[in-house]
Amino acid sequence: MFVQRENTSNPAVDPDEEVSAVGKxxxxxxxxxxxxxxxxxxxxxxxHEEMDLQAEERYQMAVDEDxxxxxxxxxxxxxxxxxRGQGALVYNEGRLSVEWITGTEKRxxxxxxxxxxxxxxxxxxxxxxKTVKYTDDVNMARFxxxxxxxxxxxxxxxxxxxxxxxxxxxxxxxxxxxDWRNVIRDSRSRDIDYNKDGRYIFRRKKLDLDYAxxxxxxxxxxxxxxxxxxxxxxxxxxxxxxxxxxxxxAAHDYDYSLRMPMGQRDRGxxxxxxxxDMGRRTAVDLIEAWYKVPETxxxxxxxxxxxxxxxxxxxxxxAAMAEGWPLYQTVAWRMxxxxxxxxxxxxxGPSPFKHNKFPLIPVYAYRRRGDGMCYGxxxxxxxxxxxxxxxxxxAIWAASSNRVIADKGAVDDVDEARAEIARPDxxxxxxxxxxxxxxxxxTDVNVSLQLAxxxxxxxxxxxxxxxxxxxxxxxxxxxxxxxxxxSQGGTTTAELFESLRISIQIAGQIRLSNIAQFMTxxxxxxxxxxxxxxxxxxxxxxxxxxxxxxxxxxxxxADFIVSEQDWRANLQAAALEQFMEMMKVxxxxxxxxxxxxxDLIVEQFDLPMKEEVVARVREFNGKRDPSKNxxxxxxxxxxxxxxxxxxxxxxxMERVLAEIAEIKARVSDMDAxxxxxxxxxxxxxxxxxxxxxxxxxxxxxxxEIAKGAGFQDQGGQDPxxxxxxxxxxxxxxxxLMQGDGAAAGIETMQNDGVMPQ
Numbered sequence: 001m002f003v004q005r006e007n008t009s010n011p012a013v014d015p016d017e018e019v020s021a022v023g024k025x026x027x028x029x030x031x032x033x034x035x036x037x038x039x040x041x042x043x044x045x046x047x048h049e050e051m052d053l054q055a056e057e058r059y060q061m062a063v064d065e066d067x068x069x070x071x072x073x074x075x076x077x078x079x080x081x082x083x084r085g086q087g088a089l090v091y092n093e094g095r096l097s098v099e100w101i102t103g104t105e106k107r108x109x110x111x112x113x114x115x116x117x118x119x120x121x122x123x124x125x126x127x128x129x130k131t132v133k134y135t136d137d138v139n140m141a142r143f144x145x146x147x148x149x150x151x152x153x154x155x156x157x158x159x160x161x162x163x164x165x166x167x168x169x170x171x172x173x174x175x176x177x178x179d180w181r182n183v184i185r186d187s188r189s190r191d192i193d194y195n196k197d198g199r200y201i202f203r204r205k206k207l208d209l210d211y212a213x214x215x216x217x218x219x220x221x222x223x224x225x226x227x228x229x230x231x232x233x234x235x236x237x238x239x240x241x242x243x244x245x246x247x248x249x250a251a252h253d254y255d256y257s258l259r260m261p262m263g264q265r266d267r268g269x270x271x272x273x274x275x276x277d278m279g280r281r282t283a284v285d286l287i288e289a290w291y292k293v294p295e296t297x298x299x300x301x302x303x304x305x306x307x308x309x310x311x312x313x314x315x316x317x318x319a320a321m322a323e324g325w326p327l328y329q330t331v332a333w334r335m336x337x338x339x340x341x342x343x344x345x346x347x348x349g350p351s352p353f354k355h356n357k358f359p360l361i362p363v364y365a366y367r368r369r370g371d372g373m374c375y376g377x378x379x380x381x382x383x384x385x386x387x388x389x390x391x392x393x394x395a396i397w398a399a400s401s402n403r404v405i406a407d408k409g410a411v412d413d414v415d416e417a418r419a420e421i422a423r424p425d426x427x428x429x430x431x432x433x434x435x436x437x438x439x440x441x442x443t444d445v446n447v448s449l450q451l452a453x454x455x456x457x458x459x460x461x462x463x464x465x466x467x468x469x470x471x472x473x474x475x476x477x478x479x480x481x482x483x484x485x486x487s488q489g490g491t492t493t494a495e496l497f498e499s500l501r502i503s504i505q506i507a508g509q510i511r512l513s514n515i516a517q518f519m520t521x522x523x524x525x526x527x528x529x530x531x532x533x534x535x536x537x538x539x540x541x542x543x544x545x546x547x548x549x550x551x552x553x554x555x556x557x558a559d560f561i562v563s564e565q566d567w568r569a570n571l572q573a574a575a576l577e578q579f580m581e582m583m584k585v586x587x588x589x590x591x592x593x594x595x596x597x598x599d600l601i602v603e604q605f606d607l608p609m610k611e612e613v614v615a616r617v618r619e620f621n622g623k624r625d626p627s628k629n630x631x632x633x634x635x636x637x638x639x640x641x642x643x644x645x646x647x648x649x650x651x652x653m654e655r656v657l658a659e660i661a662e663i664k665a666r667v668s669d670m671d672a673x674x675x676x677x678x679x680x681x682x683x684x685x686x687x688x689x690x691x692x693x694x695x696x697x698x699x700x701x702x703x704e705i706a707k708g709a710g711f712q713d714q715g716g717q718d719p720x721x722x723x724x725x726x727x728x729x730x731x732x733x734x735x736l737m738q739g740d741g742a743a744a745g746i747e748t749m750q751n752d753g754v755m756p757q
Contacts, residue, residue: 036338040345043289043338047202050184057373061155061180064378068095068154072389086397091388093456094381097463101377101493102150109142110501112508114558125558127551130537131515132508134525135173144177148363149500151180156374158363159183160503162510164518172518175511178203178360185362190372192502195357200291203360209282216339219346226341227284287340290351290358292333301326313354313517355513363503365496377496380462388455395448398441406436464492505562512558599623 066072070090073081078088114132116125136142148158159178165171182204189198209227213220298310300317303325310327311317321327335351335358353359365376402421410430411417420426421438430436522540541550587594599617618625 036345036348039348040338040340043200043202043291043340044287044342046200047184047287047289050187050202053187054184054373057156057375058181060375060379061157064155064376064382067092067378067382067385068098070095072385081393084397085401086393089389089393089396091392091452092385093388093459094378094385094463097381097459097465098153098377100465101153101463101496102146104493105149105497105500106146109145110504110562112504112562114512115561116558124552127537127539128512128515128558131519131525131539132511134537135171135175135511135515138171139173139175141175144175145500145504148177148503149496152363152365152374152376152499153496154376154378155180156365156367156376156379160361160363160507161359162361162507162514163359164514173511173514175507183360187372190367192499193506194362195506198292198358200289201358201360202290203288205286205288206283207286209284212284212286216346222341222344222346223284226343227282229282285341286346287338287342289338289340290360291336291338293336294331295334296329297332297334298327299330299332301328309356311354353510353514354517355510357506357510357513359510361503361507361510364499377463381459384455384458384462388452388459391448391452391455395445395452398444398448401441403439403441404436405439406430407434410434410436501562508562509559595621596623 070092072090072092073088081088112132114125114129116122145160148160151158157180159180161174161176161178163174163176165174184202184204185194186198186200191197194201207215209223212223216223300306300308300310300320303320303323305317305320305325308314308317309332310321333356335353335356336349337351338348339346340348364374366379367374404417404421406417411428411434412431417428417436420428428436520540522538522542524536524538526536537551539551542548543550583594583597598621599614602614602617617623
């Protein structure tokens with residue numbers, strides 16, 4: 001800023017130019033102030049229009065929440081029942097269905113993964129995953145998600161918030177939730193991602209005046225002019241319209257309990273009013289308006305940032321611009337934010353976040369097709385719930401009341417007779433010739449109870465939560481029938497969980513951007529795991545030797561992906577049951593196959609600490625997580641394992657070759673022994689041949705001797721040897737077979753194997 005100096009002796013400063021510069025700056029500020037005033041007028045006008053459009057929706061959402069909180073009678077209805085002698089009874093059957101839906105979300109909270117966009121970012125994605133888990137823990141984000149989901153189920157709409165903390169003792173990255181009562185959205189938005197077609201979103205903040213002045217001291221006068229001190233019964237137009245739309249009820253204008261009989265005043269806990277204690281301190285209503293405006297921007301047409309806006313706040317964009325990558329101009333929506341009151345703007349400027357998205361993320365339950373208005377599970381149950389209360393109130397009143405028809409003059413004192421009839425041991429003396437008799441109320445009671453049962457059934461049909469889901473006894477007897485009916489409840493409520501999953505994913509992407517933008521300094525974060533030692537992770541650490549940034553979470557490009565979660569838990573249980581039956585068939589035949597698939601089997605169960613259990617199973621069966629690429633350490637271990645397997649295979653082959661050589665040696669040795677045996681046999685055969693030669697008729701016996709020696713007929717005939725004539729079978733001559741010497745010779749040949757025995 002240029003300021004006029006008292007000492008003008010410096011010839012380098014021209015007083016006229018300095019005054020001109022100050023005037024130019026003042027003119028620019030005035031122009032900016034006028035532009036801000038103009039935008040403020042447009043935003044406040046838009047806010048009032050949206051409040052009128054959403055008045056009915058917001059009133060109905062407030063009534064839905066009253067029904068969930070047992071406030072199911074209006075003051076006039078409760079007074080009418082009290083005048084009748086009936087109690088304003090509440091049988092809140094619908095709440096059980098809603099609590100089952102929200103309880104299912106708490107039991108099956110979704111998990112998420114941080115996936116890298118490039119292969120080189122895998123390690124960085126793991127660091128960011130741990131960082132996101134840390135921000136989840138310190139902000140209790142899972143409880144905020146459950147709170148927003150419950151608001152959407154009950155009323156139709158909840159909000160998640162991704163922003164930053166300004167408190168010095170709080171974690172910088174903030175993840176939380178916001179009440180729908182404090183927010184006015186763009187009712188024309190229809191996309192599942194509000195950032196796609198939403199133009200604006202307003203949030204009302206009620207701050208103590210002294211705190212607001214401390215935040216914006218330059219706006220002290222404007223804040224004082226918009227402050228107020230409100231008693232519990234006072235409501236101003238902004239608050240009334242913001243919370244409930246136009247004043248559709250005047251229940252808070254009087255004390256209903258004073259009009260009810262003394263015995264009925266305790267029923268006030270079940271009677272809904274619009275009274276709200278807004279506090280008695282001096283406060284100011286601030287409006288936080290996030291809105292989009294079209295602006296001309298520069299976009300990269302090439303390089304690593306192709307398609308991205310050249311944002312000076314993005315270090316990667318600045319580096320790409322320094323490298324000279326080409327740019328082109330186009331028109332894009334850019335986010336701005338204004339802090340104001342209804343009367344005047346306080347601050348206006350571009351969004352401090354580079355993600356260019358709304359920090360509030362809607363969690364829808366259902367939306368009407370015609371106008372996009374939101375509603376929850378209670379909207380379709382309210383009529384049945386109200387009818388159930390009335391039917392039960394009437395049935396109990398009818399069952400406990402006594403009605404009498406009597407002739408005029410049947411008793412002398414009517415009031416005394418009424419009191420006596422109310423007694424269980426009533427004794428009434430009537431006048432002669434007069435008739436007095438009680439009227440049975442059984443029909444009224446039975447009809448009211450039957451209609452109440454129909455209302456109960458309708459409540460379950462509309463909510464989609466079956467008796468089996470609630471764990472009640474039903475006509476389903478077999479396990480499969482119960483699972484089938486339970487799965488019906490999971491299927492009909494699946495849209496609610498799908499909407500939550502979409503909102504969590506959008507919020508996760510915004511948080512990744514906030515982490516990359518604001519967590520730029522070196523710091524140590526704590527990672528806590530159930531039944532695991534506390535892990536301390538240093539991020540954005542600078543290596544003092546090389547200057548390299550280690551675990552740089554600002555340089556990794558990653559995506560926030562919500563893991564697929566089968567909310568239809570009963571269908572999953574049925575599929576798992578079939579899978580386990582198949583495993584029982586496989587186990588006796590191939591038990592090793594069960595061991596190999598054990599980690600996949602455990603992953604199908606809904607277990608606490610499931611990740612830890614699966615990790616230990618994979619240590620046992622040697623499998624690794626298929627969703628992750630192997631780390632350098634795992635790759636080195638795998639290569640070492642392959643080398644070891646090759647070495648073992650080589651050693652096994654060498655052992656086999658050695659055994660083959662040993663077998664060959666044994667065979668050779670066996671062949672030598674066999675040849676020796678054959679030679680000895682042949683020698684014996686030659687000795688026998690001498691006998692054959694002396695006695696030619698013994699030739700057939702010689703053939704048998706040769707066969708006994710191991711010779712085989714080759715099926716051929718030597719041409720040099722004439723074929724002998726067909727020998728005639730002969731017996732050895734008697735002289736050869738006689739005597740001790742012949743017998744001894746034959747015995748010797750038999751023992752030597754020359755002659756068969």
